[in-house]
Each structure stands twice: as structure tokens, then as C-alpha cells.
Ligand code: SF4
């Protein structure tokens with residue numbers, strides 16, 4: 001693809017097209033508020049859902065992707081970072097889930113964290129009781145190992161499986177994810193679908209995630225075609241940026257030379273058309289989209305007021321600490337799926353999940369987002385786009401109204 005004729009105007013046009021294709025606005029996320037006269041007053045610092053949990057059954061992984069903190073020599077030595085969840089913690093998390101299920105509350109579980117659940121010895125037995133609960137039960141997997149029939153049968157019971165693959169270029173794949181082979185990945189997807197077909201059950205919803213780096217940008221559309229061929233929805237995310245890795249052999253796509261960057265944006269646009277045609281979901285992580293758009297604005301020489309000296313107070317438009325949490329492999333609870341160890345809000349070893357989620361540390365974390373005094377994790381996080389604190393508050397209030405829950409009652413769950 002030639003870029004000889006590219007100039008400021010095409011970059012801005014491309015920017016507005018990407019925005020219209022991928023951006024979701026605060027209004028999209030909000031339903032019409034319901035009458036809350038019978039409910040307790042809105043408490044912006046309180047959790048209002050306890051049914052959306054990430055449970056890290058193990059933080060070990062069979063891969064060592066170059067951009068993952070797991071590739072760092074010291075990572076293994078960090079507390080909680082290379083271990084299986086103790087049985088006591090798993091039982092407590094399970095008890096909380098069962099209690100919610102008994103109340104008729106539908107669960108949204110992800111039985112993964114920063115680790116590969118299927119590398120856990122006896123993983124099928126560990127996930128089994130969660131699979132019996134009502135709700136959306138998901139898992140994240142790298143699909144790098146050839147699964148047995150029994151493993152495929154277990155995987156076929158999940159509602160959603162998020163699988164990660166960054167490129168279909170075998171050489172680059174080896175460079176980035178080392179032991180990963182495209183053939184094994186493909187075989188696992190096809191066999192999983194055939195197991196469901198043979199059993200007469202619905203195949204799990206399979207969502208492929210691509211970590212978009214400088215190494216995979218050039219052949220991004222090839223990956224999109226591969227995903228569409230296998231009927232996989234596709235998400236594009238950014239590098240894990242919380243702890244920049246010294247000597248990292250890849251960069252974020254937003255740091256590519258201009259011609260390559262524009263080429264990547266064009267491929268995104270083209271892939272969007274393909275996925276629309278195939279009726280498959282395709283999304284770009286909000287913060288990544290924001291950065292793509294900002295770079296396109298700069299190339300187009302457009303003035304933006306983000307980061308300017310205005311009086312607005314900026315934050316991340318993130319609702320996770322109000323709606324979900326992660327139980328780490330050692331029982332430490334985090335207010336979202338990204339935060340670092342030092343931002344843990346309590347341990348299941350000492351408290352119930354409800355106590356932790358309504359505790360002062362959790363409230364303090366939410367207060368930080370609502371005031372724009374962001375934690376280190378939030379500052380470097382790619383999961384949510386930036387926005388004003390007033391916008392975040394109104395999103396949170398809208399979600400609370402939508403949930404129909406009384407926060408004071410949520411506080412006694414579990
Ligand atoms: S598969 Fe995931 S957890 Fe494992 S090394 Fe790669 S990025 Fe890290």
C-alpha cells in the first residue's frame with residue numbers, strides 16, 4: 001500500500017472514520033435512569049455489583065510472551081505471581097458465587113487472571129463447580145497446548161473463551177510468544193467447535209484478542225482474515241504498560257513511523273468492514289483508540305485540547321471498581337483486572353469478599369477515580385479512555401440506576 005499521497009486531510013478523515021466505527025460514548029453506556037425514590041441515596045463510592053468477578057485460579061503460565069511481565073526474571077519471586085490458588089481461597093470465592101446464585105443473581109465470572117488456567121494441574125476439577133453456576137462463565141486461554149478430548153469437553157461448557165493471538169506470521173509469533181504454534185492454536189479452535197457440534201450444544205463464544213505491537217502491525221489484516229475465517233470475534237488491545245519492560249523488543253502501534261502507522265489504521269478500517277460483513281464483533285480497546293485518534297490528529301495538524309492547561313479534571317472513564325473485582329491466586333483482591341499488587345484492597349484470607357468490596361481501601365480507590373487523583377495503574381492503563389471526572393460520576397450514577405440495586409443492601413451480601 002502506498003502512502004505517497006497521504007497528507008493532513010486524509011489523516012483527519014481516517015481519524016473521524018475510526019471514531020465513528022469504534023468509539024462508544026458515555027451515552028451509549030447509559031440507560032435511561034429509573035425512578036429511584038424507593039432506594040437508598042446514591043453513594044458514589046460504594047460497589048453496586050458483586051457478581052462480576054475475575055478469579056485467578058493460577059498465576060502460572062506455560063508461555064513467556066516477550067511483552068508480558070512474566071518474562072521478567074524477577075516476576076516469579078513476586079508474591080502471588082507464580083502460584084496456584086490455595087484450596088481455601090478457591091472455596092471462599094466459590095461460596096460467594098454460590099450465595100449470589102442462591103439469591104437469583106446471575107454471575108459474570110472469568111476464571112483467569114494473569115496466568116493460564118489450563119496449565120493448572122487438575123484444572124478441569126477446579127473449574128467444574130463454577131461451571132455449574134448460572135450466568136456467564138468465561139475463561140482466558142492462550143490455546144498454545146494441544147488439548148485432550150476431556151479438556152475440550154470442559155472448555156466447551158464455558159459461555160465465552162477469550163483467546164490470544166497477535167499474528168499469523170509464524171516467525172513473528174515465535175519471536176513474540178515463543179512456544180506458540182499457529183497450527184496447534186487452529187486445531188484447538190476447530191476441535192472445540194466440533195466437540196460442541198457432536199454434543200449438540202452451542203459452541204462457546206470465541207473472542208480473539210490481538211495485542212497490537214509494532215511487530216504485528218504490518219500483517220494485521222491477515223490476522224483479521226484468519227479470525228473471520230474461523231468465526232472468531234476480534235479485539236485489539238495495547239501493550240501491558242504498567243511496568244515498562246527494559247529492552248522490550250516491540251513498541252506500541254502508536255509509536256510506529258508515520259507511514260506504517262497510517263497503514264495500520266487503514267487495515268483497522270478495512271478489517272472493520274470485513275467483520276461487519278461477516279456479522280462478527282470487532283472492537284479496539286478504548287484507550288488505544290484514543291491514542292490512535294490523537295496521533296491522527298497530530299498528523300493532520302489538528303488542535304486538540306486534551307492535556308492542555310484547562311481547568312477540567314481528567315480521569316479514566318472506568319467503571320470496573322464499581323462493578324467487578326479480581327481475586328488473585330493468593331487471595332488478594334483487586335478493584336479491577338489490571339491493578340498492581342500494592343493496590344490490593346484486601347485478602348480473602350482475612351475477610352469476606354463483601355467486606356473487602358465495601359471496605360475503606362476499595363472506597364478510596366473509587367474516590368481516586370472520581371476525583372482525578374489516579375493510582376499509578378490507572379494512569380498507565382489502556383482499558384479505559386480518558387474523560388472528565390463529572391462524566392465518570394454521571395456514568396456511575398447511570399449504571400447504578402440501571403442496576404436497580406440498593407447499595408446499602410449490596411453491602412450485606414456474602
Ligand atoms: S499467555 Fe498471557 S499470561 Fe502467559 S506469558 Fe503470554 S501474555 Fe503472559
Ligand code: SF4
Nearest residue numbers: 316318336377378381
Ligand atoms: S487500572 Fe485501568 S481497569 Fe483498573 S481501575 Fe484503573 S482505569 Fe480501570
